[in-house]
Amino acid sequence: MSDxxxxxxxxxxxxxxxxxLVVLAFTAGLNFYITSQKDFSxxxxxxxxxxxxxxxxxxxxxGYQWAWSYTxxxxxxxxxxxxxxxxxxxxxxxxxxxxxxxxxxxxxxHDLYIPQMGxxxxxxxxxxxxxxxxxxxxxTFVIECVEYCGYEHYLMRGYLTVVA
Amino acid sequence: MSSTxxxxxxxxxxxxxxxxxxxxxYKYLSVKTEVDVAANNENYxxxxxxxxxxxxxxxxxxxxxxxxxxxxSIGIRFLITSIVFFxxxxxxxxxxxxxxxxxxxxLFAGKEVLYDILTTEHAILxxxxxxxxxxxxxxxxxxxxxxxxxxxxxxxxSSWSYWIWLLGGIFILLSxxxxxxxxxxxxxxxxxxxxxxxxxxxxxxxxxxxxxGVTISxxxxxxxxxxxxxxxIPLSKMPLFAWSVLFTLIMFxxxxxxxxxxxxxxxxxFVNPVFFTGSSSSPLFFAELFWTWGHPIxxxxxxxxxxxxxxxxxxxxGNKVYSYxxxxxxxxxxxxxxxxxxxxxxxxxxxxxxxGLFFSTASLFVVIPSAIxxxxxxxxxxxxxxxxxxxPMLFVINGIMDFVIGGITGVITAVLPLNEQTHGTYxxxxxxxxxxxxxxxxxxxxxxxxxxxxxxxGRVYNRRLAGWHFALTAVxxxxxxxxxxxxxxxxxxxxxxxxxxxxxxxxxxxIIGGVIIGIGQLFFLANLLLSMSAAxxxxxxxxxxDAYKNLSMAGGE
Ligand code: HEM
Ligand SMILES: [Cu+2]
Ligand SMILES: [Cu+2]
Numbered sequence: 116m117s118d119x120x121x122x123x124x125x126x127x128x129x130x131x132x133x134x135x136l137v138v139l140a141f142t143a144g145l146n147f148y149i150t151s152q153k154d155f156s157x158x159x160x161x162x163x164x165x166x167x168x169x170x171x172x173x174x175x176x177x178g179y180q181w182a183w184s185y186t187x188x189x190x191x192x193x194x195x196x197x198x199x200x201x202x203x204x205x206x207x208x209x210x211x212x213x214x215x216x217x218x219x220x221x222x223x224x225h226d227l228y229i230p231q232m233g234x235x236x237x238x239x240x241x242x243x244x245x246x247x248x249x250x251x252x253x254x255t256f257v258i259e260c261v262e263y264c265g266y267e268h269y270l271m272r273g274y275l276t277v278v279a
Numbered sequence: 280m281s282s283t284x285x286x287x288x289x290x291x292x293x294x295x296x297x298x299x300x301x302x303x304x305y306k307y308l309s310v311k312t313e314v315d316v317a318a319n320n321e322n323y324x325x326x327x328x329x330x331x332x333x334x335x336x337x338x339x340x341x342x343x344x345x346x347x348x349x350x351x352s353i354g355i356r357f358l359i360t361s362i363v364f365f366x367x368x369x370x371x372x373x374x375x376x377x378x379x380x381x382x383x384x385x386l387f388a389g390k391e392v393l394y395d396i397l398t399t400e401h402a403i404l405x406x407x408x409x410x411x412x413x414x415x416x417x418x419x420x421x422x423x424x425x426x427x428x429x430x431x432x433x434x435x436x437s438s439w440s441y442w443i444w445l446l447g448g449i450f451i452l453l454s455x456x457x458x459x460x461x462x463x464x465x466x467x468x469x470x471x472x473x474x475x476x477x478x479x480x481x482x483x484x485x486x487x488x489x490x491x492g493v494t495i496s497x498x499x500x501x502x503x504x505x506x507x508x509x510x511x512i513p514l515s516k517m518p519l520f521a522w523s524v525l526f527t528l529i530m531f532x533x534x535x536x537x538x539x540x541x542x543x544x545x546x547x548x549f550v551n552p553v554f555f556t557g558s559s560s561s562p563l564f565f566a567e568l569f570w571t572w573g574h575p576i577x578x579x580x581x582x583x584x585x586x587x588x589x590x591x592x593x594x595x596x597g598n599k600v601y602s603y604x605x606x607x608x609x610x611x612x613x614x615x616x617x618x619x620x621x622x623x624x625x626x627x628x629x630x631x632x633x634x635g636l637f638f639s640t641a642s643l644f645v646v647i648p649s650a651i652x653x654x655x656x657x658x659x660x661x662x663x664x665x666x667x668x669x670x671p672m673l674f675v676i677n678g679i680m681d682f683v684i685g686g687i688t689g690v691i692t693a694v695l696p697l698n699e700q701t702h703g704t705y706x707x708x709x710x711x712x713x714x715x716x717x718x719x720x721x722x723x724x725x726x727x728x729x730x731x732x733x734x735x736x737g738r739v740y741n742r743r744l745a746g747w748h749f750a751l752t753a754v755x756x757x758x759x760x761x762x763x764x765x766x767x768x769x770x771x772x773x774x775x776x777x778x779x780x781x782x783x784x785x786x787x788x789x790i791i792g793g794v795i796i797g798i799g800q801l802f803f804l805a806n807l808l809l810s811m812s813a814a815x816x817x818x819x820x821x822x823x824x825d826a827y828k829n830l831s832m833a834g835g836e
């Protein structure tokens with residue numbers, strides 16, 4: 116390799132690395148920026164200090180083998196749904212998710228996932244995880260369990276209906 | 280079939296199996312006695328050192344490699360066995376893929392758990408038996424020449440290591456476990472229909488044995504690299520493949536204890552559930568222990584192949600590796616960094632934003648050494664005056680491309696907000712199949728093709744068949760992983776035997792890809808059978824092992 120050529124190659128390498136680091140730094144920045152937004156929420160273990168935000172309606176979600184049950188508190192009292200959930204658009208909700216033993220011996224890990232809402236949260240035995248979201252569109256969406264939880268795992272799914 | 284009929288068939292099959300085992304044992308004994316006598320006559324106290332002295336080493340595939348304990352024979356053992364497991368696990372893969380043709384289970388209707396068994400077995404066997412096995416095989420086979428070993432001691436340890444590892448793999452197969460490859464308790468403690476789960480304890484023992492086996496090999500190989508390396512090769516001149524094996528094995532030894540401890544505790548839980556269930560404990564403790572091993576293992580499955588790419592490229596470009604130093608540094612950086620990112624597999628489990636951001640950012644750092652490595656490959660090809668496109672070279676180029684796609688999908692899923700969308704979906708499956716198919720599978724086959732004359736005792740492979748093997752593997756895995764990646768982004772869950780009808784198109788595209796891959800591997804088998812049945816026609820040397828005299832573009836082809 117001639118000296119001149121060598122210099123050119125060095126420059127290419129420097130450019131590649133610099134360009135690469137810029138893209139990476141940009142990604143990291145975006146990561147921090149988006150997660151600092153007020154409407155961003157991710158599964159968080161419930162302790163004393165992080166309770167339900169003001170104005171957000173709590174829904175207690177329990178996963179068991181093999182269904183989701185949703186207990187919904189409003190002014191008229193409490194209501195329980197299994198598999199499917201009905202909620203109102205532009206209203207903030209906080210899911211409080213946990214796992215209990217069903218027909219089988221143990222409570223196992225599940226993972227509640229609503230792809231069209233970008234919401235995902237583990238249901239861990241003996242632990243309450245919370246996540247807050249506000250549906251901004253009406254329609255019917257899918258709810259899935261995406262952590263393998265036994266024989267009928269694939270049937271642990273339902274529909275989310277958002278009404279105006 | 281009536282149950283009597285089934286019993287009769289099973290007994291006949293079993294009898295044939297035992298007769299076969301007996302013949303094998305008989306053959307082994309007679310050969311061994313013969314060799315023992317000969318060794319005794321010439322005053323050797325152990326037959327293996329006699330064979331090594333007499334026959335030099337046998338670099339070709341033969342039954343001898345199962346009784347001889349020199350590095351090459353051990354390497355061949357691991358290589359053959361890992362290929363057998365590759366085909367077993369691959370068959371499982373194709374079957375389960377085809378079973379997903381309709382949104383509701385059809386092939387496994389009424390016994391959906393068979394799907395779960397196949398998927399779990401596929402994953403465990405591919406990772407522990409194929410990826411680790413082929414890497415160990417190539418390391419044992421190539422290192423003696425790469426390091427000009429002063430002596431080849433501890434062969435009997437390696438031999439033990441092999442048999443323990445193999446038995447572990449067989450236990451995994453027999454256990455019919457269905458707990459996914461990460462065994463989360465308390466699910467792993469639970470019994471499910473059709474026997475899936477009733478023998479989970481055997482799978483735990485199997486994994487433990489595999490880990491013990493690989494640990495022994497790791498220690499022997501690290502020792503070989505450090506102490507048995509010829510004095511003429513300082514560390515600073517050591518081939519990059521040897522570096523990559525060294526880093527891989529250190530990474531293995533550093534992270535294996537987490538899994539081995541977790542597995543012992545899990546085994547205890549089968550008897551008396553105290554560690555990961557119960558009021559003072561959480562199943563997440565196991566998950567955390569598992570992923571502390573679970574992330575390093577995915578790098579263990581590609582690092583040796585990264586090293587092999589560095590060895591293969593010069594053979595067909597006639598060019599030195601672009602930057603040896605940055606190659607070593609990048610491979611070495613992957614080691615500490617990939618021990619820090621295990622949390623990115625659990626970001627939705629309740630860690631919260633702070634820990635999520637930590638693991639997310641740490642995962643971005645892992646990309647830096649990966650990118651340096653890729654640049655090194657590109658640089659090597661780019662500064663070459665000419666590139667010879669041969670079958671191994673095609674695998675290498677395709678592997679680099681697949682790794683870039685796999686890396687980008689990895690970065691995307693490592694970003695915290697996007698992980699919430701992609702975790703638990705086929706996006707993740709797509710991400711690691713890009714890497715595994717391109718690097719782990721592709722580079723292993725590239726090396727096998729380069730070693731072909733040595734492995735088969737002087738035969739050559741059929742280029743046409745090898746070309747089809749390459750093309751079908753590359754195209755099939757691209758179609759399959761793309762179908763998964765796109766479907767996954769739209770929320771298609773992984774590890775389910777049935778799914779919402781809205782995902783059928785992505786599943787079916789992936790089936791096409793999967794079947795193409797399956798057919799491609801048959802070309803490899805055909806090639807092997809054809810060339811083995813022909814007479815030897817070249818020398819038994821190969822270009823890959825000439826680590827020190829390269830820079831010709833011949834590359835053995
Ligand atoms: C380039 C850097 C990489 C980054 C940033 C990265 C990132 C990630 C992330 C964030 C996940 C978790 C996805 C989730 O479940 O939410 C993941 C999963 C996975 N990655 Fe990577 N990855 C990288 C490279 C690799 C490589 C080289 C391999 C080796 C084949 C690999 C194999 C896997 C596997 C097997 C899983 C899935 C484990 C499972 O859930 O079963 N990754 N990766
Ligand atoms: Cu579930
Ligand atoms: Cu990882």
